[in-house]
Amino acid sequence: MTETIKGTELDLQLSDQAVGALMMALQKSLMEQSDIVPVIKGFKLKNSEAGLMVMNPPMVKLDNEELEEDDA
Numbered sequence: 001m002t003e004t005i006k007g008t009e010l011d012l013q014l015s016d017q018a019v020g021a022l023m024m025a026l027q028k029s030l031m032e033q034s035d036i037v038p039v040i041k042g043f044k045l046k047n048s049e050a051g052l053m054v055m056n057p058p059m060v061k062l063d064n065e066e067l068e069e070d071d072a
Contacts, residue, residue, distance in 0.1 A: 015051035025058045 014022075021043065029036035044055040 012047065013051040015048065015053050017050070017057075018045070018052050018054045021054035021057035024060055028058050028060045031060065 022040070025036055025039045028034075029039065039058055042056070045052045046055050047053075
């Protein structure tokens with residue numbers, strides 16, 4: 001991704017953490033059968049030495065009952 005700010009061109013990359021946040025958003029949308037777009041649009045990004053970081057990654061919560069049913 002390339003961004004221009006006041007005539008200066010910046011090359012931005014996703015950090016491993018941001019890629020993980022995208023993967024968690026995908027997993028959550030698949031589990032909940034919901035649209036992933038609002039989650040991604042809601043990401044708050046911050047640039048760091050490692051690349052862009054997602055400051056509010058999605059949380060995926062599992063129900064223990066679902067896990068017990070899968071084990072049976």
